[in-house]
Amino acid sequence: MSSLMPSLRYSPQPGGLLYHYCPPAALHAILLHRSIRHTSLRCMNDSKELSWALDVVQEMLESGGNEPAVTEVLMTLMKRQMADVAVLSSCFSTEADKLSQWRAYADNGAGFCIGFGAQGVFDLPGATVEVCYDKVIQRTHLHAGLSKIFTFADEKDEESLHELIFERCAYLIFEFAGLKNPAFSEEGEVRKVYPIALVNESGSPRYTTDVGKIQFYMRGSTPVPYLDLAFPKESQPVKEIWIGPRAGVCESEIAAFVGTLGYEDVKVRTSVASYR
16 A cells, blocks of 8 residues: 555655764664664653654644544554554664764764665665654644545445445555654654564464565564664765764774775765764
């Protein structure tokens, strides 16, 4: 099925770059394996990932003159889908050398910022979305998505209609990844997002996907699912590497590291932020 909120989709510009801020160990893993990690949104630093958009939907339904029973049913379906679908994401910024990004995502400025070719990111499996932070515009996106949920084809009986609504709610939950709390607006985020489904076969729940291998790491006591998705072997995904303002390494060392790993024409730069 096509996107329920297509206006959130990101289109790369020729020669455009997307920037991924990361600690030193992540830089090493990305360059060595030529891949980018997609991690569950539920374990990122915004505690209202996905649920922010769900709250906006509830506000819209309750203030739109809908029957309370309709609102309750739709919210119940969405919450069920939110429990059964994990959205994995790799996160990028449209801006290089931004101090707030260094502090939040690159080991408090001791890490790196990788400039990827935007087209290469776009071509990876999954959807590419440009995050919207404006609540008024978010409502416009969500109104379009909700309208498509109730646009039926030839379904006639109640059971098939219920199944269709349930399925389309899953698509909408997936696209909630493009709507965030306005407090994060300075990040200028573009996301690669990929859903994995939770299925229960013979009493054994498991996540499934048709791309890559689902793995886990432990965040405290919580197992976090992730996918490492590789760039094509013949591609040159990395275009720039920025050295963080607190990273104790010179440009020539990083250039030699990158070149020895087989990357060509990568520009290595040092942050101009005066941060210590």
